[in-house]
Amino acid sequence: MDTATHVVMGIALGGAATLDPVIGSDPAASSAVMAAAILGSQAPDLDTILKLRNNAVYIRNHRGITHSIPAVLLWSILITGLIYFLYPGIDLLHLALWTFIAVALHVFVDIFNAYGTQALRPFSDKWIALGLINTFDPIIFLIHIIAILVWVFGAPQGPVFAVMFAFLAVYYVLRYAMNKKIAHEIKEKFNRVTDITISPTLRFRNWHLAITTETHFYVARHVNGKLTVLDEFDRVPVPQTELIKAAELDHNISAFLSFSPVYRWEVEEYSDHYEVRFIDLRYRSKGYYPFVAIVQLDTSLAIVSSYTGWIFSEEKLRKKLHLIPD
Structure with a gap:
């Protein structure tokens, strides 16, 4: 999910935690758990900082190791330790429990997006992406905002968050049913x-x-x-030629291939260089496929330049990366 949704989920969870008698009876513990819930709901996405390095590192690692089983435990321990340092004397066990729930909930809701996570690492590197919920779902966000406001203005948290979680459960089941109906229709048509x-x-x-x-x-x-079918492409296996093998050694290409489950490829040959491009077919926008990986190699198959990420025009791609002109 997006940052804003994770924030409101953390606040709602912090509010629901006050139903815990140990937390609700202690104002300091309530404040501590609220802080822990908000931090825990954000922590796994700290890997966003990898964008500062390059897109290849970000693509290969975002929602990967930081959303794994060991990471959930590590984030929980670190945040619990930090909050306990700031609020000494509160019940450590209950603080740790609610912190763990916040971190685990972040990873859990992310698997419902099309992007998914590697939540089962180290047992499996498979990306789990159920494709039920958009990265930002306005209905889910609005439900949380309404519940938080109703609680802040004095309604008892028990009924408020019980209704909120019940509504969310029904909503997720509905989205699951819609997804399965579409999948069935596709199998009937193709x-x-x-x-x-x-x-x-x-x-x-x-x-x-x-x-x-x-x-x-x-x-x-x-x-x-x-x-409605928008585009149709022949499914041509990627040939394992010397050119392709050389291209796949590039860090941008290998990062793209480790992440994208459905793509097509193109090879262009020019007088003084080759160009290999992989195009993710999941992201079509106004007739354009913006998520790509491209590498240019000279005639000796040495890599000259490469890029992976989101780009919405050829001009911007070549200007940004200083690629060899066609």
Whole structure:
């Protein structure tokens, strides 16, 4: 989820924690747990700082090790220690419990996005991405805001947060049912489907689709119950030529390939260089596919320049990276 949603989730969890008699009966403990819940709801996303290094490192690691099982435990210990240092004397066990819940909840809700997490590391490096909830879901955000305001203005936290969590549970079940219905419709419409990526959007009944069959890639959308194919590409395996092997050694290309589950590739040959490009088919915007990885190699297959990330025009890509002109 986005930062704002994680913040309101932390505040709501801090409010719900006051139902714990040990926390609710001690104003200092209530303040401490609120701080821990907010920090815990943000901690796993501290890997965003990796963007300062480069996109390849960020793509390879965001929602990876920082969202793993060991990381959840480590974040919980570090935040508990910090808060206990600031609020000595409060119940340490209950502080640790609510801190752990806040961190674990962050990782748990992230698996419902199309981006997903590697939440099962170190047992599995598989990305878990259920594709039910957009990174920012206005309904989920609004539900939290309403519950927090009602609580702040004096309503008892028990009924307020019970209703909020019940509503959220129903909402998630509804989104799951919608996702499965779309997947069933796709399998009915297309032959020999091997993979489906369903990405929710800000709009409740608007979904982006990347469909893989044995022979083709289809990029589509599902809006208000209607499925529309936007693009169709032949599914051509990436050939393991010397050029491709050299390109895959580049850190930007390898980061892209470690993350993207559905993409197509292009190779262009020029008089003095080659260009290899991988294009993620999950993210189509106004007829353009902005999430790419590109590498240019000279005629001896030495890497000259490369890039991976979001780019919305060829001009900006080449200007930013000083790539060899076509």
